[in-house]
Amino acid sequence: YSNYFSGRLWSGNDWWQETNDVILFTDTETDLLRAEAQVMLNQGLAAANTLNNSTAGTGTTTIGFTLYSETNNIVADATLSGGYNFTGTETKAQQQFALMREYAVEVAGLGGAGTNWAFMRRHDLLQEGTMTMFPVPGTQLEILGIDIYTFGGVENAGTAGTASGANSWTALAAKAGLAKARPAGDNTFTPNNAKIDASSINTLSAKGAKSN
Incomplete structure (x- = not known):
């Protein structure tokens, strides 16, 4: 998704044009958070209805202004997702995967960094060795006289602050019947x-x- 992300949010190397607004939070993310809560509460039908009315179904992301990239024909359409239909009979894994796709495609870069990482952290979907929290900065540790430490790295997988990868997003894809999982390690x-x-x-x- 990185090429699409770069094209969509490219603004002629000058985001501070009068035609651009600073995006803090989108209604798209609100919809996805609502659907995510419903999935976590095992309310499959309600989650399906919310997803159908979100970018997953309608394919429309409203941010209140037209992106520079769309106005100047850098991308044909600033919304890439949409066209999916949910009935409420999907498995929990299938609805989780649908949410992860929307976070990766539609929300990424709109209103903050790390939204997809945060979603995968909430659902224990991070790949082996991915950090799950940020360590205290080294300069502060030195001032306090505390040993330097860090999180992340395959060698630390499964320890505090580092994902084991046992239930990574590739495993979720397999549960959803979309791909084969790559074994942890x-x-x-x-x-x-x-x-x-x-x-x-x-x-x-x-x-x-x-x-x-």
Whole structure:
């Protein structure tokens, strides 16, 4: 979704034009939060109705002004989602996946950062090694005389502050019947220690991943 996000919110390198507003919160996110609460309360039919009236169904995101990218034909339509129909017979996993898609496609970048991460954290969907909270800044720890620590990293998976990945979004996709889950601990497409070197690039290429 990153290419779409960049195109949609690109504003000629000048967001502070008179035609642009600063987005704090959207009605789209309000709809998704309502549907999410209904899913968590096992109110499948109510969640379906809310989703059908949200961007998932209608495909309309209202922010009160027309984005620069749409006005200047950088993107044909500033709303990418929509066209889905929910009946209330979906499984909880299917409705959760629908919500995650909307957070990733429609809400990302509109009214704050980290909305998709926060959604996945609330539902224990973060991949193995993803941090679940922010550590105290190192400068403050030094002032207080407390040892430096951090969160995140596959080597810390399952410990306080770091997701285990046991119920990651890939596992949710499998539960929803949309994809096969990648087992926790399988980092086939991750270069060793995130360092790009000749051997890791060759490994990635052999696995079918693209290297630039």
